[in-house]
Amino acid sequence: MTLAQIMRLALRQLDEDPADISDFRDLFIEYLNEGYEKAVRDYLRPRNTFQFVTDDDGVIDITGIPIDSIVSVVADDFGMALHASMGPDGHSIKVYGGRNAANLAVTVIARIRFPRLEKDVEEPRLPVETHMALVDYICYRYKLTGNLAKQSQAQAFLARYQEALQRIRYVGQGSVVNHQNLYSATSRRSPW
């Protein structure tokens, strides 16, 4: 579903007139991106691999690169895992190792963010079956700012959102286990 389709569905679920979309658009885009970001960060958890060279201080500038958190940092030359952490501003990675970490070519495996959705034709990069969850999230957030009765209704939308996204969590994440072989989950070397 596109952004416009998601917002239109949200209006219908909220019993609002589709002709009022201009009244809701800014608010709905904020709500949708909040739900989208939450779905990506907490449920989908996409990763990517990046090649960097550290500077003299062992720091990698990642400004403009949508890295959410580091999974692992490996030195390319000797294949060794390095200790590293993201800077407090989220725009740099500090590789530890003193002078050995300076000017070092590294491969970073990181969890990444997806860009915000702003245009009507854009689609969230989530499995199609979960797009409806974003509709529910918009409804949840909209109802949450209403009176107590609406806040109560909001919980039903939140539950539907969480239930839908639970399906895209991979085996081993959180409470998701493979019941055929419990050990296959628990013995996996996982950074989580």
Add this chain to the structure above:
Amino acid sequence: MAIKDKDYESSFVIPEPKGVYQAQGDTNANVSYAYIAENIRTERGLLATAYGTTNKLPALGYAVETLERFYRRNRPDDPEVYVAAANGMILTYTSGDDAWIERRIGFTSNRWSCVTYEAVRNGDTVDILIMSNASDGMIAVYGDDLSVEEKPIIVMNGEDVTYSNLKFAQLGRYAERIWGIGDSRYPDSIFYSKPYNPFDWNPDTDVPEQGGGVVNHPTWDGESFVAITPFGGYLIASKQSTLYEVRGTDPSNFQISAAYGTDGPMYGTTIGVDRTLMLFLSRAGIGMYNGSTLSLLSKNALYETMDRRVPGLEQLATACVCNHVYYLALAVQEDDDPEVTSNNTVIEFDTLRSTFMIRKGLNIKDFFTINGEIYCTLAEEPYRIVKYNDSESVTYSGTIIHSVWETPWLDLGKRVMKRDFVVRFTAEADQDDVPINVSILTDTRLKMRSVMLQRHRKDFRLKIQNKGVRVKLRIESGKRAAGWRIFGGVQVEYTYDQLQR
């Protein structure tokens, strides 16, 4: 404690739209009444567009100032005749003819007062229409051949001329006599003819009860009699600020007495009588005489209209009564038209339902009530006679009627934020796809929704998302010349932001 949706939901209903009522101010008044409404019909529980106007009679070449139906009992082959006065002429029109026929020319005034009577001519009884004005005196239109004869009135007392060439501005019929007032030489006098003889106004010295005469009632305050109106079992003679009842059956017992109360000055051209009410425009508002007391009719019910009357144009006001509705046309200041020069507003007061409605979009010059129908001339086309309130018309002679109904401001008993408005109603239109606009106004914004009404009756549910502490509902016609009707009132649901107990 359980949270229930209904604790945060409420509604208000317009159960039966009635009319305009502004006396309670613009806030928290009864929702059956609109604070602002124009061109709406509310009879039988409807909220519908008002009927329009159509051109019914052939146009005259000149401004029509008098129009009268003349029923000829003695001409059953062709009983209905319309008599008009324009450009110093008396003209007649018979249904089915192509044009008006000139009957007499050379008069100086076109504004005649008329009463019907009968007379003997060549041994036969004929219907006559007696007409009079203060410039030309009295004339009579004879029903047999529609000829016009001048009828100068001279009152003799024996050999002496008491009153010569009387010219009445107003005529009335009461106790089988014709009554006249408004001769500028005799502002305090009410003259009456002999019974059964409208052209003989002389007293009878032998049998005074059978003679004509005069009732004088000077008030020495500069006022003069401006109207004379039969009212139930007596006659009402009006001065600018006082009404006088004339009672009795003959000169031996005619009595004149002032009615209680005053709210003058009244405008003589606006007097209308319906059943037990006499209504008229006065400076303070619409005046009412109920047979015993002179008072104002529902003070401030039309505050916004009455407050904006154009000073100096009250003399143009005109009125009529038809089917228990008093129609009063008057000039009211408009924001978008600073140069108002004609009666641009019509107040309709339903005497049976006690409701007011406002008409806009017509510049009425004169009203004429004929045979249970209303005709009028318009300021911009005074030579054309149009039928007013014609149920077959949905336009004002081709111009789309703008109908609007707007409730007062409503805080609905709770000064808290309201939102999530849902408007429900049942409606139909004369044609398919007739647009109407439904708006919720709040203290912060206006939110409008257009819906298309269809020929078949249909239920509508409109979600109008708006929020505010104070709310108004407005329903108005779209830009299409077609009538529409809302049945059974309108319901508006909404939610509160805070728990209300």
